[in-house]
Structures are given as structure tokens and as C-alpha cells.
Amino acid sequence: MSKQNKQPLLQHPAVVGVLASLLSIVIGLVLGFVLLVLLNPGASVGGMKAMMTTGFSSMDKLGKVLYQAAPLMMCGLSVGFAFKTGLFNIGASGQYTMGAFFSLLCAIQFQMPWFVCLLAGAVGGAIWGVFPGLFKAYFNVNEVITAIMFNWIGMYLVNLLLANTPTMLASAWGASNSDRTAALSAANPGAILPKGPFAALFGNSSWINISIIITIVFAVLVWVVLQKTTFGYELKACGLSRDAAQYAGINSKRNIVLSMVISGALSGIGGGIYYLAGTGQYVLEKSILGMGFNGIPVALLASSNPIGTIFSALFISYIQVGGAAMQPAYSSETIDIVIAVIIYLAAFALLMRGVIAKAVSGRKEKGGAAK
Numbered sequence: 527m528s529k530q531n532k533q534p535l536l537q538h539p540a541v542v543g544v545l546a547s548l549l550s551i552v553i554g555l556v557l558g559f560v561l562l563v564l565l566n567p568g569a570s571v572g573g574m575k576a577m578m579t580t581g582f583s584s585m586d587k588l589g590k591v592l593y594q595a596a597p598l599m600m601c602g603l604s605v606g607f608a609f610k611t612g613l614f615n616i617g618a619s620g621q622y623t624m625g626a627f628f629s630l631l632c633a634i635q636f637q638m639p640w641f642v643c644l645l646a647g648a649v650g651g652a653i654w655g656v657f658p659g660l661f662k663a664y665f666n667v668n669e670v671i672t673a674i675m676f677n678w679i680g681m682y683l684v685n686l687l688l689a690n691t692p693t694m695l696a697s698a699w700g701a702s703n704s705d706r707t708a709a710l711s712a713a714n715p716g717a718i719l720p721k722g723p724f725a726a727l728f729g730n731s732s733w734i735n736i737s738i739i740i741t742i743v744f745a746v747l748v749w750v751v752l753q754k755t756t757f758g759y760e761l762k763a764c765g766l767s768r769d770a771a772q773y774a775g776i777n778s779k780r781n782i783v784l785s786m787v788i789s790g791a792l793s794g795i796g797g798g799i800y801y802l803a804g805t806g807q808y809v810l811e812k813s814i815l816g817m818g819f820n821g822i823p824v825a826l827l828a829s830s831n832p833i834g835t836i837f838s839a840l841f842i843s844y845i846q847v848g849g850a851a852m853q854p855a856y857s858s859e860t861i862d863i864v865i866a867v868i869i870y871l872a873a874f875a876l877l878m879r880g881v882i883a884k885a886v887s888g889r890k891e892k893g894g895a896a897k
Contacts, residue, residue: 542879542882542883543829543831543834543879545878545882546829546878546879546881546882547827547828547829547834547838547872547878549878549881549882550827550871550872550874550877550878551827551841551872553871553872553874554867554868554869554870554871554872555574555868555872557867557868557871558574558577558864558865558867558868558871559574561863561864561867562574562856562864565856565860565864566855566856566860569852569855569856572855573852573855573856576848576851576852577845577848577849577851577852578848579848580847580848580850580851581843581844581847581848585727585728585729585731586728586731586733587847588728589724589728589731589733589734590731590733590847591840591843591844591847592733592734592737592738592840592843593733593734593735593737593738593803593805594843594846594847595738595741595839595840595842595843595844596737596738596740596741596796596799596800596839597622597737597796597797597799597800597817598796598817598820598821598824598839598842598843599738599741599742599744599745599796599824599835599836599839599840600741600744600792600793600795600796600799600821601618601622601792601793601796601817601818601820601821601824602821602824602825602828602835602838602839603741603744603745603748603792603821603825603832603835604618604621604651604789604790604792604793604796604818604821605618605789605818605821605822605824605825605830606824606825606828606830606831606832606835607748607752607785607788607789607792607830607832608785608786608789609765609825609830610752610761610762610765610830611761611762611764611765611781611782611785612764612765612766612768613659613662613669613765613782613785613786613789614669614670614673615655615658615669615673615786615789615790615793616669616670616673616674616677616819616822617654617655617658617669617672617673617674617676617677617790617818618789618793618817618818618819618821618822619677619680619793619814619815619816619817619818619819620654620673620676620677620678620679620680620681620814620818621650621651621652621654621655621680621789621790621791621793621794621797621818622651622793622794622796622797622815622817622818623654623677623680623681623684623797623811623814623815623818624650624651624653624654624680624684624794624797625647625648625650625651625654625793625794625795625796625797625798626647626650626684626794626797626798626800626801626808626815627650627684627687627688627797627808628646628647628649628650628651628794628798629643629644629646629647629650629797629798629801629802630643630694630707630801630808631646631691631694632646632717633710633713633714633717633802634693634694634707634708634710634713634714634717635691635693635694637714637716637717638714638717639716639717640716640717640718640719640720640802643717643798643802644740644795644798644799644802646798647794647795647797647798647799647802648791648792648794648795648798649791649794650794650797651790651791651792651793651794651795651796651797652787652788652790652791652794653790654676654680654790654794655786655787655788655789655790655791655793655794656783656786656787656790657672657676658672658673658676658786659782659783659784659785659786659787660783662782662786663778663779663780663782663783664779669786677814677818678814681811681813681814681815684808684811685810685811688707688808688810689810694707694708695707695708696708696709696807699712699713700712705809705810706807706808706809706810707801707807707808708807709804709807710801710802710804711804715804717802717804718735718802718803718804719735719736719737719799719802719803719804720735720736721734721735721736722735722736722739723736724736732804732805733803733805735803735804737799737803740795740799741799741836741839742836744792744795745832745833745835745836746832746833748792748832749831749832749833752832760776760781761781761784761785763776764776764778764781764782764785765785768782793818793821796817796818796821797817800817820842820869823838823842823869823870823872824838824839824842825838826874827841827842827872829879841872842869842872845865845868845869846865849861849862849864849865
């Protein structure tokens, strides 16, 4: 290949994507710091330092970063997978909730081991993902509308089922409260995700388990499916142009439904991973769980790349753990606002890609004119 035909490094899509994500993160952090200065100038430097260093301050804090990153990564994979196939899966929260319910049902009610419970979570999320897919494929109903509706339906359905299954609640296992599921340590220790190779490294940290390994495996698997298989090619073709894919002989309806089913299964596994860690209990909710929505900026920051999702989830989890260390200088509401600003500005990676691509092409044109 001649030198003239070689693509410049700064024009390579992967390099542009990484630069765009890094630039977005820097902008988000700068604006987050500006907010800290405006809200409490005296504590702003210390607050930003706490946010940026707490995650590595101890093995326990690092364990918490990995613990929170795992379900975030699965929800990011879910949203990103749907993005790649031309769909906006804003229903990841409902699928996450159903996945959590199915996992806990197998763990507490049926006393199953953790790996069966995790598979059940995937089934729960997949079931909740099939409905927006069917409505989109066969009735051309926008998936955003149906997915939002099924978020609320899923939350209230889980509340109803738990409230009418007394053996699922903490009060049936020796606790006094009946507004949450039983602690797995009391109901079924075998359903708690094992620590695996992390046991020696993180000691007695309650946060760490093999969930981060599971999620990285899924990220690689999703990348292989999308990039190296005929099925992945068909899904992306449907996302780029449903009519063109149909004309080329691809069954677009089937692929739309399968895309949402797989996307839902990924969110469902995220719900299972979070609650099978054994550190939290599902509380009968009055508002939709936020983890699925947090998957949206994870996917955007990674430009929907499954491998990039690993790093974007770790970054968002890292600043969340760091944000908690900013108290009492800043209230929890203030911290939430600052983190939200950083996350959602960091998720402007797609916009930054356009800016970088335009700057590089302009530079190339100037160089060509000078010659």
C-alpha cells in the first residue's frame, strides 16, 4: 500500500472515538469544578481532589468502584447494543427491574444457586424487552413510548408480586421490615456471587465479587457478535436502513425483535448482578430505578462500542464513589447535581467526534492547499 493511501492516525475512527470521549470527560470535569466553586468556593479544590482520588485511596474503595461499575456496564451494553441496531432502548430500567425480580425469585423463593439466578435475570429482562420490539417491528410504534410505559408497568408489577409473596420479604426471614426483599445472607447464601480470584486481593471487602469479570466477558461477547458475525451485520444493517436491509433480503422485523430481546437480557443480567451481590435488598419502589437510565450516558460516552463501555462504566462508577467522599462539605443533593453535570457532559462524545473530525479535515485541507 502506498503512503498516499494510508489513513492518517488522527482520522482513524477508533482514535477519533477515544479522543472525543477524553475531550468530553475533560469538559465535564471542568464544568463540574466550576459548579463546586460557585456552590462552596472554599471546599472546591478539596472536593474535586476527593472525587478524583477516593476510588484509589484503598482496596475497599476500589472494590466499591468495581461493584458499582458491573451493573452500569451491563445497562450501558444494553443501551449501546440497541443503538447499534437503530433503536433507543430507554426501557433498560424496566428490564433491569424485571431481571432483579427474576433473580431474587429464584434465589429466595426457589433456593437456586447464583448462576441459575443470573440466567433467570437474563430471561426476565429479555421478556420485558420483547414487547417494545414487537410493537416496533409489527405496528411501527416508537420504541421510546412503549419502553417508558413498560418501565412503570414493570416497577408496579414487581411491587405487586413481591407484596403478595410473603416468603420473598425480609419479615419472613427474621427481620422486622416488610418493605424489602430478604437479605440473601439469611435466605440463601448460595445465591450470593462468589468473590473468586478477588478474595485474596480484596480481603474481607463486602463490595467485591466476580461480577466485573462477568460483565467484561459479556462486553467482549457483544463486540464479537456485532463485529464478527453475520447476525451482527444484519442487526447493524437494519439499524442503518431498515428498508434497505429488507430489500437486501434481511428479515428486519425479526432482527428488531431480537435486538430488543438481547438488549433486555443484558439489562436483566445487570439487575441480577446488583442484587445477587448480597450487599443490598430490593425495596418496594415508588419511582423507577435509575440504573437503566445511567446506562444511557455510559453507552453515549463509549460511542456504543462494547469495549469502550467497560471504561466508561468504570469512569462513571469512579466519580460516583469519589462524589460520596465530598460530604459534609457539600450536601448529597449538590453532589448529585455535580456528578450529573459531569456524566451528561461527558456523554457528548458523539458531538465531540464531529468537532474533532471537522478540525482534522480542515487541517488536512489547509495542508493540501499549502502544497
